[in-house]
Structure formats: C-alpha cells, structure tokens
Amino acid sequence: MNNPPTALQDQFVEMPQQKEAATLGMWTFLATEVLFFGAMFMSYITYRTAYPRAFALASHHTILLFGTINTAILLTSSLTMALAVQAAKESNSRWLFRFLVATVLFGVAFLGVKGLEYHQDIADHLWPGPHFKSGLPPEAQIFWVLYWIMTGVHALHVTVGIVLLSIMALMARRQKFSGAYYTPVENSGLYWHFVDVIWIFLYPLLYLIHRYAA
Amino acid sequence: MNTTVESSEIFVPAREPKTYLTEGRTLKSWLLTTDHKRIGLLYLYSLLVYFTIAAIAAALMRLELITPAGDMVTSETYNKLFTIHGTLMVWFFLIPSIPAVLGNFVIPMMIGARDVAFPRLNLLSWYIFNIGGSLALYSVLFGGVDTGWTFYTPYSSTYANSHVIAMAAGIFIAGFGTILTGLNFIITIHKLRAPGMTWFRMPLFLWSMYSTSVIMVLATPVLAMTLALMSIERIWGVGVFDPKLGGDPVLFQHLFWFYSHPAVYIMILPGMGVVSELITCFSRKQIFGYHFVAFASVAIAVLGFLVWGHHMFVAGESIYAGIVFSFLSYMVSVPSAIKVFNWTMTLYRGSISFETPMLYALGFIGLFTVGGLTGLFLAAVGLDVHVTDTYFVVAHFHYIMVGGMVTAFMGGLHYWWPKITGRMYPEKLGQLAALIMYIGFNLTFFPQFILGYLGMPRRYHAYAPEFQIYNVMSSAGASILGVGYLLPLIYFIWSLKHGKKAPANPWNATGLEWQTTSPPPKHNFKETPVVTGPPYQYSAEETEIALHKPAKEQRAAS
Numbered sequence: 001m002n003n004p005p006t007a008l009q010d011q012f013v014e015m016p017q018q019k020e021a022a023t024l025g026m027w028t029f030l031a032t033e034v035l036f037f038g039a040m041f042m043s044y045i046t047y048r049t050a051y052p053r054a055f056a057l058a059s060h061h062t063i064l065l066f067g068t069i070n071t072a073i074l075l076t077s078s079l080t081m082a083l084a085v086q087a088a089k090e091s092n093s094r095w096l097f098r099f100l101v102a103t104v105l106f107g108v109a110f111l112g113v114k115g116l117e118y119h120q121d122i123a124d125h126l127w128p129g130p131h132f133k134s135g136l137p138p139e140a141q142i143f144w145v146l147y148w149i150m151t152g153v154h155a156l157h158v159t160v161g162i163v164l165l166s167i168m169a170l171m172a173r174r175q176k177f178s179g180a181y182y183t184p185v186e187n188s189g190l191y192w193h194f195v196d197v198i199w200i201f202l203y204p205l206l207y208l209i210h211r212y213a214a
Numbered sequence: 215m216n217t218t219v220e221s222s223e224i225f226v227p228a229r230e231p232k233t234y235l236t237e238g239r240t241l242k243s244w245l246l247t248t249d250h251k252r253i254g255l256l257y258l259y260s261l262l263v264y265f266t267i268a269a270i271a272a273a274l275m276r277l278e279l280i281t282p283a284g285d286m287v288t289s290e291t292y293n294k295l296f297t298i299h300g301t302l303m304v305w306f307f308l309i310p311s312i313p314a315v316l317g318n319f320v321i322p323m324m325i326g327a328r329d330v331a332f333p334r335l336n337l338l339s340w341y342i343f344n345i346g347g348s349l350a351l352y353s354v355l356f357g358g359v360d361t362g363w364t365f366y367t368p369y370s371s372t373y374a375n376s377h378v379i380a381m382a383a384g385i386f387i388a389g390f391g392t393i394l395t396g397l398n399f400i401i402t403i404h405k406l407r408a409p410g411m412t413w414f415r416m417p418l419f420l421w422s423m424y425s426t427s428v429i430m431v432l433a434t435p436v437l438a439m440t441l442a443l444m445s446i447e448r449i450w451g452v453g454v455f456d457p458k459l460g461g462d463p464v465l466f467q468h469l470f471w472f473y474s475h476p477a478v479y480i481m482i483l484p485g486m487g488v489v490s491e492l493i494t495c496f497s498r499k500q501i502f503g504y505h506f507v508a509f510a511s512v513a514i515a516v517l518g519f520l521v522w523g524h525h526m527f528v529a530g531e532s533i534y535a536g537i538v539f540s541f542l543s544y545m546v547s548v549p550s551a552i553k554v555f556n557w558t559m560t561l562y563r564g565s566i567s568f569e570t571p572m573l574y575a576l577g578f579i580g581l582f583t584v585g586g587l588t589g590l591f592l593a594a595v596g597l598d599v600h601v602t603d604t605y606f607v608v609a610h611f612h613y614i615m616v617g618g619m620v621t622a623f624m625g626g627l628h629y630w631w632p633k634i635t636g637r638m639y640p641e642k643l644g645q646l647a648a649l650i651m652y653i654g655f656n657l658t659f660f661p662q663f664i665l666g667y668l669g670m671p672r673r674y675h676a677y678a679p680e681f682q683i684y685n686v687m688s689s690a691g692a693s694i695l696g697v698g699y700l701l702p703l704i705y706f707i708w709s710l711k712h713g714k715k716a717p718a719n720p721w722n723a724t725g726l727e728w729q730t731t732s733p734p735p736k737h738n739f740k741e742t743p744v745v746t747g748p749p750y751q752y753s754a755e756e757t758e759i760a761l762h763k764p765a766k767e768q769r770a771a772s
Contacts, residue, residue, distance in 0.1 A: 010737065011322075011329035011406065021331045021405040028397045032435045039439035039469050043454065046465050128452040139460040145452045149443070 019183045026187040030194050033157075037198055040150050044205060047146070051139040058140035059209040061126055061133070062147070066117040067207040070110050071199065077106030078196045081165075085189045088182035093172055096185070100169035103192065107162040114155055147206055154202060157195045164188045233636065233733040248333035249736060254318035255634070256340050261307055261315065262703075264347060267354065268302035271295045273696065275675075276658075276689040284676035292675035293360035294376065300363030302354075305385050306347050308619055309477065312484035313430075314343070314395055316626045317423050319634060321399060323727035324417050326408025326745065328737040331401040339394040346388025353380035362673065364474070367455035367466040371447040378448060382441040389434045396430030399423055408726070410745035414508070417725055417749045418501060421508040422487025425515035429476045429483075433519070437473035440466065464530050471522035479518040481615050482582070483511055485622030486553055489575045492625050493557045494750045495723045496572035497564025501750050503556045510549035510556075517546045527598045536595045543593035550586050554579060569721070570644030574625025577652045581617030585610060588663065603673075606666025609659045617655055624651070624702065631706065632716030636733040639709045643701065651698030657691025724751050 012018040048055045084099035125133040128141045168188050234251045275295050278286045322329055330336050359381045361370040370378050403424050443454045453459025455466040494501050523539030588610040592598050631639050661684035670681045719728040730739050
C-alpha cells in the first residue's frame with residue numbers, strides 16, 4: 001500500500017470518480033456472488049420440484065428455533081450496519097466504531113448459534129452418507145446435502161464479513177474515516193447486507209417448507 | 215523512443231525518456247508491478263507455458279491418430295491427453311488470451327487512462343490465475359485427468375480414477391482470476407474514460423471487451439459452484455448428481471453449460487474486437503455500421519446466456535426444450551452475421567494493404583464464417599442427433615476457437631507488438647507465418663468435418679480403417695500448423711534485440727494507444743488526452759482519392 005487509503009490513487013483524476021469506481025466494483029462483485037449462489041439455488045429448485053414430499057419431510061428435521069433466532073440476529077446486524085454507515089457519513093467515529101463492533105458481535109453470535117445447530121444436526125444423524133437417519137426417503141439426503149452446502153457457504157461468507165468489519169472497526173478507531181471518506185465502510189456494508197439477503201432466502205427454503213401443512 | 219541496453223546505465227539521457235519497460239529492471243519490479251502493461255506481459259509469459267503443454271498433448275494425439283490401430287498410447291493415456299489439451303487450452307490459454315494479454319495492455323490506453331481501475335487487484339488476478347494453473351499442472355504431472363474438459367458426472371464424481379479434484383480445484387481458483395479481470399475491465403471502461411471519450415466514441419475492441427467482461431463476471435461463478443458440487447460428491451460420496459443417490463446427472467450438464475456456452479463467447483468476442491480494429495486500419499476506412507457492430511457484441515453476450523441447452527439435445531432434455539434452445543441458438547447467428555457483413559462492407563472499396571495483422575484478420579473472417587455456419591448445422595436438432603460427439607463437432611469448435619480466436623490473437627499481437635516492445639517484427643516472415651498457419655489450420659480441421667459427417671466419433675484413439683486418409687491429412691496439417699506457431703515465437707524473440715525500432719504509430723492508425731510513444735511511459739500519456747470525435751477517422755481524403763481513382767490506376771498504385 002503505497003498511498004494512504006484516503007489519497008487519490010494514480011489512475012484516478014478526482015475523488016468522486018475513485019469512490020464511484022469502488023462502489024460500482026462492489027456491486028459488480030455482488031453480481032458475481034448472486035450467480036455463485038445461483039447454482040446452488042438452481043440445484044435446490046430442480047430437486048425440490050422432482051421430490052417435493054421428500055424435501056418437505058426432510059425439512060421437518062431442521063431446527064426451526066435456531067434458524068429463527070439466527071434470522072433475527074442477522075436482520076438486526078443489518079440494522080447496526082446501516083447505522084454504522086450513517087455514523088460514518090456524519091463523521092461520528094465513536095458511534096461508527098460502536099456500531100461496527102455491534103455488527104461483528106451479531107455476526108459471531110450467528111456463527112455460534114449455527115455451530116450449536118450443526119452439532120445437534122450431526123447428533124441427529126443428518127450428515128449425509130451411510131449413517132444417515134433412517135426412516136426418511138432416500139432423496140431426503142439430497143435436501144441435507146444442499147442444506148450443508150448452502151448454509152456452509154453462507155457461513156463462510158459471514159466469516160469473511162466478520163473479518164472485513166473487524167478491519168473496518170480498527171480503522172475507524174484510528175480515525176481513518178470521515179464524512180469525506182468512508183467508501184470502505186459503505187462497501188463492506190453492501191457486502192454484509194448481501195450476506196443477510198442470502199440468508200433471507202435460505203431461511204424459508206430450508207426451514208419452512210410445509211412446516212404446518214404436513 | 216526506446217531506451218536500449220547499450221545506452222548508459224548510469225546517466226539516462228534526457229531525450230530517451232523512461233518507458234514502462236525501463237521503469238525498473240529487477241525481477242521484483244515485475245512480480246510486484248501494478249502497471250497494466252507489465253501485467254499483460256506477465257500473462258503472455260505464463261500463457262506461453264500452458265499453451266506449449268496443451269499443444270504437445272495435441273501433437274501426441276495427432277501422432278496416435280495417423281494409424282487406425284491404437285498403437286502408440288493406451289486408451290487411458292489418450293483420454294488424459296485430450297483432457298489435458300482441452301482443460302489447459304480452454305481455461306489457461308483461450309479465456310485469458312486476448313482479454314488478459316492484449317486487453318490488459320491496450321484497454322487503459324484506448325480510453326486514455328493511466329491504468330485500470332484497480333491495479334493491485336489486477337496483479338492479484340495474475341497470481342490467482344497462476345495458483346490455479348499450478349494446481350492444474352500438478353494434476354497433469356502426477357497422473358493426469360481422464361474425464362474430458364467437461365467433467366461429466368457421474369464419471370468424474372464416482373468412477374474416474376485420476377486427479378479430478380486437483381484439476382477441478384485449479385480451474386475453480388483460476389476462475390476467480392478471470393472474474394476479477396472482468397470486474398476490473400467493466401469498472402475501468404465505466405469510470406476511467408478520458409474527457410470526450412463517450413460510449414459511442416470508443417473503439418469497437420472496447421465494446422467487445424466490455425461484453426466479454428460481463429460474461430466473465432456472470433458465468434464463471436456458476437462454473438465454480440458446479441465444479442465444487444461435483445468435487446463434494448466425489449470427496450464425500452454424497453449424492454448431488456449421482457443417479458444412484460437420487461441425483462440428476464443432466465443437472466450437472468445444465469449447470470456446466472450455463473457457464474461453458476457463454477464461455478465460448480469469452481473465447482470469440484475479444485477476437486471480433488481485435489478484427490474490427492485491424493480491418494479498419496488496413497483498409498483505411500471508417501468501420502461500416504459502428505453502432506450495429508457495437509450492439510452486436512452486447513447482443514451476443516446476452517443471447518449467449520440463453521443457448522446452453524443445445525449441448526444436451528441427446529442427453530435426455532425434453533424435445534420442447536430442444537426446440538426452444540435450437541431456435542435461440544439460431545438467434546445468435548444474427549449478431550454474428552451482422553459483424554461479418556459489416557467487416558466485409560468496411561473492406562469494400564477500402565484501400566487494403568496486406569500487412570501481417572491484416573492477413574490474420576482476413577483469415578479470421580473466413581475461418582469464423584465456416585465455424586459459425588457449421589454451428590448452425592449443430593443448432594438444428596435433427597442434424598445434431600446425427601453428428602453429436604463426432605469429429606464434426608470437434609472441427610466446428612476448432613474453427614471458432616483456433617481459426618477464430620487464436621488467429622485474432624496472433625493478428626492483435628502483431629498489430630500491437632511495436633507498441634508493446636518498441637520494435638518491429640520482420641514483416642515478410644510475419645506474412646509467411648500467417649499464410650502457413652492458415653494453410654496448416656485448414657488442412658488440420660477441414661478433413662475433420664468430413665470425418666465427423668461420415669461418423670467417426672471423437673475421443674477414441676483407434677478408428678475404422680476407412681477414416682485413415684482424412685486422419686493422415688489432419689495430422690499432416692497439424693505439423694504445418696505447428697511450424698506456423700513456432701515461426702512467430704522465434705522472430706518475436708529475435709525482434710526484441712534486432713527488430714527495427716518502432717515509431718509511435720507504425721500503422722498510421724487512429725486510436726489513443728498510438729498517440730503515445732512506443733513503448734509507452736509508465737502512465738501511458740504525458741498528459742490526459744482529450745477526445746473530440748468518433749473512432750476510426752481514417753483520413754477522409756485518402757479514402758476519397760481511392761474512391762475516385764479509376765479502377766486501373768488503383769490497381770497500378772497497389
């Protein structure tokens with residue numbers, strides 16, 4: 001890093017151009033991410049259409065309580081994230097730091113709950129393979145393969161987000177941001193909201209299939 | 215304007231300004247560079263390695279196929295050879311070829327910028343690409359992969375007994391390098407255009423690179439996830455695509471081709487962009503129908519996402535899906551044909567000269583047209599059932615990928631070589647190589663159309679004796695083609711020292727990259743250029759005179 005992050009880099013002419021480039025870059029990256037998850041959602045749609053009953057039955061074994069708590073945690077973290085960006089805009093580094101730390105803590109809490117849930121899932125023989133829970137139709141395994149992959153990749157994204165926001169919090173502490181320069185906070189926020197939105201899709205698809213119908 | 219090695223090392227003379235090549239001479243200054251021009255060259259060096267290995271695999275295949283009996287290599291080795299050839303050529307040569315080498319080098323200069331939008335990310339892309347490449351080479355060296363470049367399940371995930379995971383991981387990782395390159399180009403073209411460089415004043419190479427980048431960003435992640443799902447099934451033995459476990463192998467094919475068909479356009483759109491530059495420059499004419507050519511690139515990128523199902527006409531896809539995908543595949547031929555017609559119209563009554571890049575461009579038009587038209591044969595469901603998995607398909611996509619993309623890459627490399635190195639390549643040898651390549655290519659691949667139509671399946675190391683004559687022709691052509699590739703390699707290296715010094719604008723071309731010195735300084739331009747008009751303003755009088763000269767005089771002059 002040759003330049004301090006607030007400085008104008010060689011390839012740009014003015015600060016607004018640099019900021020717009022960074023923001024557009026983040027949106028383009030998120031477009032990539034949508035397609036990355038898209039392949040998983042497509043597999044899910046295909047198999048759920050092919051085996052609706054097996055999917056409904058398999059979904060009943062997900063732990064609704066943990067899923068719901070996590071949904072609440074992640075939605076709240078998006079609120080604190082939005083507040084952090086607002087604080088940055090207002091050059092309020094103290095509250096920027098606090099809101100970033102709160103967001104990080106919510107993220108860690110999410111992973112903690114997810115860990116407990118995974119532990120319980122494994123205890124319930126819901127890890128696909130030869131020891132998979134008996135009594136479910138064979139196609140239910142595909143649901144659980146997708147469950148592990150989708151929530152796993154999502155958890156990986158949450159972890160990346162936690163690292164990213166921790167760096168932002170440290171930088172905020174060192175007074176690196178102001179109302180004139182807070183692009184990294186804003187872009188990390190975009191990423192965090194994206195991770196949140198993915199969960200909003202995962203939650204009903206994995207936990208709520210025919211929950212009350214069967 | 216080149217600083218040569220002979221010039222004093224201690225005093226840099228004032229009238230020999232520093233170029234991007236002399237900015238630093240240490241290895242570190244190259245490996246840690248953020249200069250888009252140097253990164254382009256880094257890509258060029260690494261691509262040469264992958265290309266050579268993949269080309270050797272092809273040469274061994276062509277050797278085996280000279281005789282009908284499978285007498286040189288076993289069928290397992292042959293499977294590995296075509297897999298190495300396919301994977302390395304597609305992901306480690308063709309996809310980065312024009313975008314990462316020429317695109318990196320000229321995109322910022324063409325728009326009058328000092329660098330790409332994210333220079334450090336650009337360098338990171340190169341490292342990611344080569345980490346992926348190293349994994350792929352590891353799998354090649356330690357036993358190879360025998361699945362074919364398509365990794366069809368359940369063979370790849372359950373039965374294949376080779377280094378599938380290492381190769382898939384290599385492609386997975388390299389894919390993120392491609393995504394980041396595409397992302398960088400999109401933002402660069404959006405945000406770094408010089409004053410006055412409006413969208414419709416951009417050279418057409420930029421339109422094609424923009425469309426390519428969109429495909430890179432939106433298609434590559436799907437491949438990454440698809441390969442990851444395949445690997446998960448292979449590692450843990452859990453069912454994703456395996457029909458034994460309730461999975462659907464055709465879903466793998468859908469996901470794979472959802473990436474790989476658009477990727478075919480990553481492997482042709484940049485070539486089309488280069489050819490638009492070459493045709494206008496060497497016929498000294500404004501491009502015919504600028505807007506149509508520009509939007510044809512966008513249309514190809516969009517339609518390219520909607521045609522993947524034509525790879526599965528015989529894979530158990532419903533007949534209705536087949537009809538729709540067949541129709542959509544025909545649609546792609548419309549923007550492609552628009553381009554070919556517009557290039558032809560640009561040539562019409564232009565003052566054409568046959569420098570090496572132009573020979574490649576003209577070769578491209580011919581070969582791409584053959585490749586495109588035979589693509590229409592394959593888009594027809596009925597005929598495709600007859601020729602699926604035969605050499606007809608092999609010949610078709612080699613006409614696009616080698617006849618099209620590699621030809622355009624060579625054309626572009628010759629065209630920008632003076633800008634890149636500050637030296638001219640030997641023109642006569644260049645023309646000779648272009649001709650050898652054209653002849654060698656056609657001799658290699660045209661017989662394969664006949665072979666395929668007669669029913670020779672692809673991916674077998676032994677075949678019925680009546681196919682031998684065409685296979686011998688093809689192998690003979692391959693050796694000529696090999697000479698055609700070696701020749702430029704030799705004279706390009708020779709030209710670095712002994713080539714004539716290149717002026718700033720040896721082709722008298724329009725385009726901002728020719729406004730700066732050859733080779734350019736680190737930040738491309740002394741001062742940011744201002745654009746005042748459309749591209750390809752090839753001297754009106756020049757063309758005017760050519761138009762009004764009587765035909766006889768014109769012929770005498772040329």
